[in-house]
Amino acid sequence: MVRTVAACGIGVSVLASCGVTQPESTAAFETWCTPTDPGLSELSGLAWTGDTGYAIGDRGSDDRLAVLDRACEVTRWVEVGVETVDVEDMAVDRAGIVWLADTGDNDSDRDSVTLIGVDVRSDRRTSVSLRYPDGAHDVEAFALTPSGQPVLITKVSGGASATIYSSAESVTASSQLIDLARNGTVSATAPDGSSRPITGAAVDADATVGALRTKKDLFVFDIADGDVAAAFSGAPTGVVEGPDQPQGEAVAFTDAGELLLASEADGAADLPAVVLAPFHHS
Structure with missing residues (x-):
């Protein structure tokens, strides 16, 4: 990996080492790798x-999951094996199971959404329905706590605060239906007030740092005691303007x-731009 390149350009970019004790308005990004498989164009x-x-x-x-190497080359495709509506995000739990968040709802007509657990090693599938307490919501941001509790953040426009939904029940429990509860709000306000x-959404391996992104900005949060929802509902410890990524x-x-x-x-091109931005924390 190279260490300092201008932000933008197709491919995977890397956010240079960036402390998050104070909010930042700019950061340097660099390209790590570019996925060229047409199956990842969306x-x-x-x-x-x-x-x-x-x-x-x-x-x-x-309908299928790409397994990538560090050069963003697809080493294999894994069929999801479960009918989906609109997968928008994913997370890997501590057992190595990939959880797909089938939570997209542009028409706001889904009172419940689905998490699909894909065990790539054993080829097993697990489906868990998540039910909102107050009707349908469009969600593109999803994370897991260290114990496997789901955390969803709604996609809202017009400067409104997004709602955080979570549950005390783990997705690895035997239940096939989890009732979500409102657990705070988050307002992704950039340094320029937009x-x-x-x-x-993402949580690091130690569950001490979380991140939320918009199409333009990146927000970093300190997590205490594995409480992801509480972290996202608090003030970010770092805010940076991301690379030029229209999508x-x-x-x-x-x-x-x-x-x-x-x-x-x-x-500028039809290739997908996975921007891998290494942000190191200690």
């Missing part, structure tokens, strides 16, 4: 563990604490 969800990445497209291309819909949707951490940003496109 890339919406990204997760990383060890030297392996997982990526998936959203509606229309979310506010945009939240399109992705920026995904965010993920590597095990080393590098922060990865992914985009469907960079506005």
Whole structure:
């Protein structure tokens, strides 16, 4: 990986080392790798563990999961094996199961949404329905706590605060239906005062740092005692302007604490732009 390159351009970019004790308004990004497989042209969800990445497209291309190497080359495709509506995000639990958040709802007509657990090693599938307490919501940002509790953040526009939904019940429990509860709000307000819909969420391997992204900005939060919802409802410890990603949707951490940003496109080419942005924390 190179260490300092201007932000923008197609591919996977890397956010240079950035402390989050004070909010930042700018940061340097660099390209790490560029996924060229046409199956990722609508890339919406990204997760990383060890030297392996997982990526998936959203509606229309979310029937299979891509397994990536560190060069963003697809080493294999795994069929989701469950009918989907609109997968928007993903997370990997501590057992290595990839959880796909089938939570997209542009028409706001889904009172419940689905998490699909894909065990790539055993080829087993688990489906868990999540039911909102107050009707339908469009959600593109999803994360898991260290214990496997789901955390969802609504996608809202017009500067309104997004709602956080979570549950004390783990997705690895035997229940096939989990009732969600409202658990705070988050307002993604950039240093210039603008506010945009939240399109992705991630938690690092130690569950001490979380991240939310919009199509333009990146918000970093300190997590105390594994309480992800409480962290996201508090003030961010760092805010940076992301790379130029018109369709920026995904965010993920590597095990080393590098922060990865992914985009469907960079506005200049048809190739997907997964922007891997290593942000190191200690």
